Amino acid sequence: MLLVSADGLSSRALSLVESAQVERAMVVGDPSGIPQATLSVLDKLGILVERVAGQDVYGTAAAAGRFADPGHATPARAETAIVVSDADPAGATAATPLAAGRSVPVLVTSAEELHPSTAGFIADNEISRVLLVGSTTEFSSEVALAIEAAGADVVRIVGETPQDLALTAGDYFEDVYLRDPRCTAGPRRFAVVPAGQARMALAAVPLLAHLCTALSYTDDGQLSPQTRNDIYLARHSPRGAQVHVFADADRISDSTVDIVLPPIRLAFPVTDPTLPGTNNTMAVIDEQRHVTLHLQGEGFSGINWLAWSPNAPRLAFAAKQAGTAGLFLLEPDSGAARRLTPPDRTLWLSTWAPAQWSPTGTHLAMSAYEDPDGNYHGTDADLYVIGVDSGNFTELSTSEDHDQFMYWNPAGDRILFLRHDQFGLPLGWMPNRDRAFLANITDSTVTELDLDGQALWYAQWSPDSSLIAMALVDDDRSQNGGLGPPRIQLVSSDRMPFVAADGYLADGYVLGWSADGSLLAVSQVLSDGADYERRIATVDAGGQELTELTELPGLSPDEHLRFWSWAPDHNALLFDRYDSEVHRTGSLLLVDAEQHSLLRLPGPIEQAEYRPFDFSPDGEQIGSMVYADVWLIVATDTRTGGSERLLLDVTEYRGQRTEQWADVRFLWNHHGLSGTIEWYADY
Structure with missing residues (x-):
């Protein structure tokens, strides 16, 4: 071009x-x-x-669209078309690599109404699907309705900013090209251009399409966290990374694209020394060890129970402000904070856990009780769900007992919760969980599950949200401290036995589905009253075959093995060997559940306590918060076992060093690594 x-x-x-x-x-x-x-x-x-x-830009785009054919030899009919705004060059350019790579016509319209030339092209060529590319507020509803009237379904590719729009288009681009052999060979490529000068990359569009490369925009010379995370992961993958920059060094510096660390956001509450015990400020540390203090002078106190969104840089937290306690949301990029719960109600979280984000990042669920003075009487906590962007606040349950949130389903529209009549301690501390319910957040209906008089100890939704694997125990308080032997059952529309085994369920994540939903991991501690064995097994989704992984060469049920999670890209499980005498992790293990073999033995920092683990989105790295006299963030390569310290000694920012036990949460998503630390001495 x-x-x-x-x-x-x-x-x-x-x-x-x-x-x-x-x-x-x-x-x-x-x-x-x-x-x-x-x-x-x-x-x-x-x-x-x-x-x-054509007579104008709209007619010219329609005329060019007739040649949606790789050789441009003859006009060809396409099933898909891309529609962009005449006032959005960044959106148009972001879509062009996808269009060129799949020979999809790019049509132009005004944002207010569908241009007749564009509508005529869609109808005449029997276009069945239109990708409407633009900002979230760019196109009026009349444009989408007119496209549908012309006979095509509408798929919106939107973003708040040019950066967001390019990322959304790039994600769609990668999904389309996922199975194309050309796109999985050689290094993963990135194309970077200043957002305000999108046309600088226009001439390279055919080349980018040939190389299966989407565009990324900079904002004030900086890449978005998602792009920085993607480049970091690509450089640490077998394929490697190659970055094409369409600007001179004054507009995009070499250091901007030389990514040596993934984006990191580590948050914790900070107490003003002049106001001990108040937790009135929030600190967020990034990968460059820059510290930003939020919420200063805004009248907050008692900041706790922090929770990062799974798919956006947003942080939910509980606190008290203007005399009432509730749930709040912090946007660290802008520093803005807002209340999510009604300002005239004082709501306290009741389950020793933060509010829980839905997997979609659109809602928060919490178990909370209402008392002006924060005095909890052991019961009467209800389940609430909040639409983070819509502001909708819904009370899903109103019983006189304690309704305790347990899990979202992966689709983000249903919640599994428990109802009991005692104080809502953390999961695993209470045996009398004899009633379980499903709440549908769409219509606010609540349905009780029949547990046949057994207590629910642990549960896990299948990836497609169709099944729930449950660890049920006999609720016999005359034996075993109130617990009988656990039984694993699969619950769907027809409740059926899954697998039964004697013993107690272990610590760590005791149940976990593989990413494709074909296998369920079960972690147990078996005891004959004198000796203990810790076993980790997998069960196929039909409940027909149980495989003991702890009997594989290199593993032993006599060791303290803890199951943590499945890899996101294949059926491999992450364990750790835990040394209970020194309270440290001895080593990390990755086991192939299909080949029934020990894949890798990464070498962690020696004698460190690895708290939460999470795989990187591509499954090539394992991120963890690590305590080795000081708190660290560490990434371990799943191929080589090498560990890289990404953020060192985060405790120094707290104003004091401490070995007090901390509540730590951690995740690694497309925006990078996000974690929270809350020291129990703060409460």
Whole structure:
């Protein structure tokens, strides 16, 4: 693709045309944009020239769309078209690599109404799907309705900013190209261009499409956290990374694209020394060890129970402000905070755990009780759900007992919760969980599950939200401290036995589904009253085959093995060997559940306590918060076992060093690593 000024082709462009032995040229635009003299020059070089133009930009786009064919030899009918706004060059450019790679026509319209040329193209060519690319507020509803009236379904690719829009288009781009062999060979490529100068990359669009490369925009010379995270992971993967920059060093510096650390956000409450015990400020540390203090002077106290969103840099927290306690949301990028619960109600979290984000990041659920003075009487905690962006606040249960949130389903529309008549301690501390319910947040209906008089100890939704694996125990308080032997059952529309085993369920994540939902991991502690064995097994989704992984070579049930999670990209499980005498992790283990073999033995920091683990989105790294006399964030390569310290000694920012036990949460998503630390001495 060559860009031409009103003066015609430059000498450099002509040289390129000749050296490339071009045989055919398509000139897009009317004579006012590309003069006839340009066509004459090409014609004299023996090049077959064809002008494609309409009466305006809308007609020109429709005319060019007729040639949605890789060879441009004949017009071809496409099933999909991309529609962009005439006022959004960044959106149009972000969509063009996808269009070029799949020979999808790019049509243009105004944001207020669908242009007749665009509507005519959709109807005449029987387009069945339109990708509407633009900012979240760019297109009016009339545009989408007119596209549907022309016979096509609408898929919106939107973003608040050019950066967000390019990321959304890039995600769609990668999904489309996921199975294309061209796109999985060689390094993973990135194309970076300043957001305000999107057309700088326009001429490279055919090349980017050939290389399966989407565009990324900078904002004030900086890459988005998602792009920085993607480049970091690509550079630590077997494929490696290659970054194409369409700007000079003044606009995008070398250091901007030289990513050596993933984005990190570590948050914890801070107590003002002049106001001991108040927790009135929030600290957030990034990967460069920069500390930002939020909420200063805003009248907060008792800040606790922090929870990062799973798919956006947003932080929920509980606190008290203006005399009432409730749930709040902090946007660290802007520093803005807002209350999520009604300002006239004092609500206290009741389950020794933060509010829980839905997997979609659109809702928060919490078990809370209402008391002006924060005095909890052991019962009467209800379940609430909050639409983070909509502001909808819904009380899903109103019993006189303690309704305790347990789990969201992966689809983010149902909640499993428990109802009991004692204080809501953390999961695993109470045996009398004899009533379980499902709440549908769409219609606020609540349905009780029949547990046959057994107590629910642990549960896990399947990845497709269709099944719940439950660890049920006999609620016999005359034996075993109130617990009988656990039984694992699969609950769906038809309740059926899953697998039964004697013993107690272990610590760590005692149940866990593989990413594809084909296997369920079960972690147990078996005891004959004198000796203990810790076993980890997998069960197939039909409940027919149980495989003891702790009997594999290199593993032993006599060791203290803790199951943590499944890898996101294949059926491998992460364990750790725990040394209970020194309270430290001895080593990390990754086990292939399909080949029944020990895959890798990463070498962690020696004699450190690894708290929460999470795989990177590509499954190539294991991130963890680590305590080794001081708190660290560490990434372990799943192929080599090498560990890299990403953020050192975060406790120094708290104003004092402490070995007091901390409540730590951690996740690694597309925006990077996010964690929280809350020291119990703060409460």
